[in-house]
Amino acid sequence: MKLRYHLFVIILFWGCKERLPVVDDFKNLSYKLTNQNNQEIIFPDFVKGKIVVMNFIFTNCPDICPLSSNNMRLIQEKLKREKVDNVQFVSLSFDPENDTPEVLRKFADIRNLDLSNWTFLTGDKFVTNAIIKKVGVMAVTSDSTIFKSGRKIYYYIHTDRIQLIDIEGKIRKNYKGSTINVDEIVADIKKL
């Protein structure tokens, strides 16, 4: 009777550690992009075999994208503290016309971000649009500012998203980037 009870408890707890469903899949897809060091990168090939935590940004975004990127940093730091490795962080710009590799590099440097396992990506607008469309992220231009110098910058209404991708390139869960619960995504990463 005791043995049955113990088995029941073990099965119950095993069941609680549920698997994350597959939301979408990058299978057979490949996109040519450029990283913050101006090196050509094939996504998602370059992260093959790694769990990926990805967000979608534009660097002229003064409020939400830095918030989302800061949450990426908090996730990275927590994983490091808990000695969870094999996780790659990716920030894809949906404003590649402004976000050159140099701009992305400076965005990371001024925030002292650890780029040892974090890559910023930009590229041809057609390619970045194809990726965000694939993953269900929307980004449309809204207001703009024209400076006295004539320089014009755009702002976007965009999906506030951090995305978890497994080692096989399958999207497993979406989170709100600016308000994500760091403990939740770290627990989810451990399930993969």
Added chain:
Amino acid sequence: MKKELLIIITLIFTFNLITLAQQSKSRNSDIQIQKTWARPAVKYANSALYFVIENRGGKIDTLIGAQSNIAEETEVHESFKKDNDKIGMRPAGRIAIKPKSEFEFKPGGFHVMLLGVLKDLKIGDKIEAVLLLKYAGKIKVKAEVRDMPMTKEMK
């Protein structure tokens, strides 16, 4: 005993002076600006200034704008949610600060946009800006550039 009392009074007086010096006040002291900080930004990129406005007075005041010498443009903006998971940003217009209340400018909400900063704003740098209030007038604000607070602190 008298000497100890004098030391305590001196300490309290000094502490109050330091506290007052850290706060930005309006001419009539009804408006206090506290918890100021700004985001890091690369030269010509955008930063944002955050703070809490406290109206200790008995009548409403209104934030009508902001100025700074560290950016090409300075505007009061608001981040807003759309369709549950989308975020945008728009000019905030005038913001009423009710009597005996606080109004927080925080990430994901209201903020002062520093558009096209004229130099790199690195963590630890100090910046200045001016808030324009209808009744309190111009209030000088000093802020430190720093990393984001933890998410939990912002809720």
